Amino acid sequence: MGWCIAESAADADVLAVLGAPDEAFASVVDHVWAQMSEPRVRVHVQAGSEATALLDEVRERLRLGARRLTGPDVRRGFTPSADAMAPEHDDQDGAAAHGDHHDHDGGHDHSSMMMPDGIPLAEGAEDRDGLEMDELHLPLGPVLAHWPAGVVLRVTLHGDVVVDAEVEQLAASGIGRRDDPAVRAARLLDAAGSVLALAGLPAEFARVRRLRDRCLDGELHDGHEVAQFGDRLGRRRVLRWVLSGLIAEGSHGGSEELHARLTALFEQARAELDGDAVPPVAPAVQALPALVRGMELAEVRLWVAALGPDLAPGLADQEMPAEAAHG
Amino acid sequence: MADSLPLVYVVPVMVGLAVVSLSVAGLSSALEARDRGLSVGSGLTLPLRETARLMRQRPRRTVSADRLLWRSASSAVIPLAVLIVAFVPLGAHALVDHPLGLVWINALDVVAWAVMWLLGWGVNSVTGLVGGYRFLALALGYELPLMFALTAPAIAAGSLNLAEISATQDGLWFVVWTPVAFVAYCWGVLGFSVRPPMDPGAGSDVNGGILAELAAVDRLLVLAGRYALLVAGSAAAVPLFLGGGAGPLLPGWGWVLIKTILVSGLLVLAGRRLPTLRPDKLLELGWVVVLPLVVAQDLVVSVIAVATN
Numbered sequence: 342m343g344w345c346i347a348e349s350a351a352d353a354d355v356l357a358v359l360g361a362p363d364e365a366f367a368s369v370v371d372h373v374w375a376q377m378s379e380p381r382v383r384v385h386v387q388a389g390s391e392a393t394a395l396l397d398e399v400r401e402r403l404r405l406g407a408r409r410l411t412g413p414d415v416r417r418g419f420t421p422s423a424d425a426m427a428p429e430h431d432d433q434d435g436a437a438a439h440g441d442h443h444d445h446d447g448g449h450d451h452s453s454m455m456m457p458d459g460i461p462l463a464e465g466a467e468d469r470d471g472l473e474m475d476e477l478h479l480p481l482g483p484v485l486a487h488w489p490a491g492v493v494l495r496v497t498l499h500g501d502v503v504v505d506a507e508v509e510q511l512a513a514s515g516i517g518r519r520d521d522p523a524v525r526a527a528r529l530l531d532a533a534g535s536v537l538a539l540a541g542l543p544a545e546f547a548r549v550r551r552l553r554d555r556c557l558d559g560e561l562h563d564g565h566e567v568a569q570f571g572d573r574l575g576r577r578r579v580l581r582w583v584l585s586g587l588i589a590e591g592s593h594g595g596s597e598e599l600h601a602r603l604t605a606l607f608e609q610a611r612a613e614l615d616g617d618a619v620p621p622v623a624p625a626v627q628a629l630p631a632l633v634r635g636m637e638l639a640e641v642r643l644w645v646a647a648l649g650p651d652l653a654p655g656l657a658d659q660e661m662p663a664e665a666a667h668g
Numbered sequence: 669m670a671d672s673l674p675l676v677y678v679v680p681v682m683v684g685l686a687v688v689s690l691s692v693a694g695l696s697s698a699l700e701a702r703d704r705g706l707s708v709g710s711g712l713t714l715p716l717r718e719t720a721r722l723m724r725q726r727p728r729r730t731v732s733a734d735r736l737l738w739r740s741a742s743s744a745v746i747p748l749a750v751l752i753v754a755f756v757p758l759g760a761h762a763l764v765d766h767p768l769g770l771v772w773i774n775a776l777d778v779v780a781w782a783v784m785w786l787l788g789w790g791v792n793s794v795t796g797l798v799g800g801y802r803f804l805a806l807a808l809g810y811e812l813p814l815m816f817a818l819t820a821p822a823i824a825a826g827s828l829n830l831a832e833i834s835a836t837q838d839g840l841w842f843v844v845w846t847p848v849a850f851v852a853y854c855w856g857v858l859g860f861s862v863r864p865p866m867d868p869g870a871g872s873d874v875n876g877g878i879l880a881e882l883a884a885v886d887r888l889l890v891l892a893g894r895y896a897l898l899v900a901g902s903a904a905a906v907p908l909f910l911g912g913g914a915g916p917l918l919p920g921w922g923w924v925l926i927k928t929i930l931v932s933g934l935l936v937l938a939g940r941r942l943p944t945l946r947p948d949k950l951l952e953l954g955w956v957v958v959l960p961l962v963v964a965q966d967l968v969v970s971v972i973a974v975a976t977n
Contacts, residue, residue: 343706348876349795351728351883354721378883379726458732479794487872501798501874539873541864541944547703583943638798639873639946 344396346486346538350376355399356383359392366483366491366511373484468499469635476504481641483511487535489649494629494641501638506630522613526567527553528650529610535646536603537574539639540584545574556614564611571607575600589644591632592624602647626652672765673758681763684925685753685903689895690715692932699940719888728883730791738790742886744783745893752776752900757831759913759920769830770822773904774815780860780897781807784869787878787890799877803869805947806859809954810866814856816962820849820969821908826977830904834912843909845972848965850909852958854935857901861894864939871944902931 347353350373358370374383382402386392463475477498482488491512497505534549552570555561574580580600587599612618624632629652633641645652693715701711729735754763755772766772781804788800822828824846825836833842843850858866862878870877882890906912906927913920945953 343710348872349880351881352876352879352887378728380724460731477794485875498794501801539871541867541871541873541942543700544703544940547700547705551705580943583946583949586948639802639868639871642873642875 348486351378353377354381354403356381357396357399358383358385361387363512369483369511466499466504468504469502474499479638481645487538487642487646489645489652492626492629492645492652494633494645496633496638496641498638503633503636503638503641506633508626508629510626522616522618523556523559523561525618525650526561526564526610526613527556529606529613530556530567532647532649533571533603533606533610535649536599536606536643539643539646540580542580556610561614564614567607567614568611571604571611574607575604584643587640587643589632589636591628592644592648593622599643599647606647606650624648624651671761673761673763677763678754681753681758682750685749685896685899688925688929688932689749689892689899691929692899692936693892693895695933696936696940699937719892722884722888722891725884725887727885728881730793730881733792734790736790737786739886741783741786741790742882742889742893744779745890746896748776748779748783749893749896749900752897753903755830756900756903756924757834757907757912758924760831760835762831765829765831767827767829770818770828770833770908773830774818777814777856777860777901778811781811784860784862784878787882788869791878791881793881795875795880796878798874799869799871799880802871802874802877802947803862806866806868806945806950809947809950810856810859813852813954813958813962814859816959816966817849817852817856818908819966820846820962823966823969823973826973830907831912834907834914837911837914841909841911841914846909846965846969848961849969850905852962853905853908854901854931855958857898857905858935858939861897861901863894863898863935865942865945866939866950868944868946868950873944898935899928899932902935903928905931 344355354377356370356374356377362370374381380403382399384395384399386395463477465473466476468474479496479498481494481496482492483490491510493509493511495507495509496503530549530553534546534553537549538546549570552561552567556567561567584600584603585598588596589599589602590596592602593605609618629645629648633644636644694712697714698708698711701714702708752773755766755769756762757765762769784803784807785800788796788798788803790796821833821842824842825833827833827836855866858864862870868874868877870879874880879887879890903924906924910927910931913923915923915926918926
């Protein structure tokens with residue numbers, strides 16, 4: 342196919358929504374759409390069976406893309422380009438990266454002196470070393486690459502260190518959701534792949550992704566290949582060194598190293614495929630704020646990806662709604 | 669001392685830089701296509717298609733961005749690479765032959781600090797800011813080893829002129845007896861071109877960092893500029909460590925071209941094998957391991973230089 346994942350709304354050409362998001366989720370999707378540059382295509386996939394045909398049409402639309410798609414000509418599933426375009430579409434909200442912008446949009450009530458362009462100035466607070474630091478509020482998710490769909494983590498940052506966090510879970514009814522060992526193994530492999538992508542190993546990410554696709558297609562009859570892949574990866578010293586020191590207190594019943602979690606994901610996936618899986622003692626999504634406090638932004642991303650199958654067990658199969666086409 | 673090349677040579681040198689950068693980008697995406705099980709050919713042409721895609725994308729702005737700084741930073745990456753290549757001798761001559769050519773290369777790699785940081789600062793986005801500062805933290809890790817690595821060929825040749833440094837390596841390339849300096853230099857090239865594994869400032873783990881909000885032509889200039897910087901840094905390694913234009917049959921410029929392609933290709937391959945080095949890890953490696961090694965290398969070179977004179 343040749344689709345690839347966009348890391349941010351700025352780089353995306355296609356917004357693909359899978360399943361039926363609830364109202365809050367839908368408004369976030371609108372925000373992401375508003376941040377994307379034209380030419381862009383928005384598509385809503387409601388049934389797994391129509392995905393391939395719709396994606397082919399997306400490709401065609403992108404090819405014609407320079408001609409703007411407006412009006413009600415568009416078939417079921419597509420949103421015309423002009424539709425969700427706010428009048429001041431150009432000035433996308435950059436201060437709050439991607440995802441959710443509620444904080445700013447509703448905040449024009451008073452003290453406009455302190456709010457250049459509608460954004461309140463950062464407040465100060467003492468950081469972990471007792472220095473005065475600006476506090477930044479950043480929502481992570483629910484639409485973010487390599488991030489479990491539906492999870493929103495609102496973090497307060499000093500520099501790139503998370504000092505406080507709140508978690509929220511947006512609901513969406515998925516499509517074609519099966520729950521069998523192959524799907525559970527695929528979710529675990531998705532999480533492992535996300536960690537590898539975030540750690541800067543796109544080649545390994547691609548390999549895990551292929552393994553996961555074969556798993557969903559029923560081509561893996563036992564966990565042998567998954568175990569082999571996990572072992573090979575676990576032996577890579579540079580990866581172990583780079584991930585060393587990334588410890589989460591409260592993950593899986595104690596303090597856990599990220600590298601161990603990554604290896605455990607492959608082991609769990611193997612167990613699912615071999616039929617000897619034991620349900621893990623996993624942290625609930627409510628435990629996330631305590632877990633990420635004191636971490637750097639990048640560490641938070643890695644940990645949330647690694648804990649993805651535990652945090653959003655029913656949602657992992659519809660992750661990554663925003664994709665970019667380089668086709 | 670060799671003379672500068674006539675001004676008309678600017679055109680072939682710039683075309684060469686563009687072609688080599690495109691080829692290296694093609695190599696990178698061909699490898700990625702292979703990993704994803706797609707055809708290698710589609711990967712090879714991806715940089716061209718990506719260029720076309722970004723050229724027709726609508727420019728994008730962010731709220732309260734410092735547009736002047738942001739735009740000047742994104743437009744500065746390619747000129748930076750051009751200014752490095754201009755000082756690299758192609759055979760016996762460079763576009764600009766200057767007695768302090770080596771210092772110029774060092775000065776430009778420090779300008780990269782400003783450019784990459786401004787990319788993150790100007791956009792007024794949290795991820796950009798985090799990416800920019802991650803780049804600075806990383807730069808602290810690679811810059812000192814890089815400076816000391818540049819010192820080795822200068823001491824060995826007793827000159828700061830790139831053509832002279834290149835000519836001194838008659839028969840024995842500096843890479844043979846200054847391997848540590850060569851590795852530290854390549855490491856620095858990956859650093860100032862923000863290429864993997866030295867790309868935490870633009871890493872996926874900070875949503876693309878300094879690249880996160882870039883779209884359209886701005887994004888194209890930065891992505892292409894990163895490859896151009898990688899190629900320019902590799903080109904500068906040729907007179908410094910790899911004997912310049914020395915080689916059989918082909919003219920000097922031909923060998924410079926071949927060696928440049930080899931070095932930049934190897935750097936791309938190395939980048940694919942290694943995970944992104946996070947700034948804290950990199951500082952540890954850079955200051956505790958690499959810096960003492962490079963200084964020791966300089967000491968060895970100095971002793972040999974004094975002894976042989």
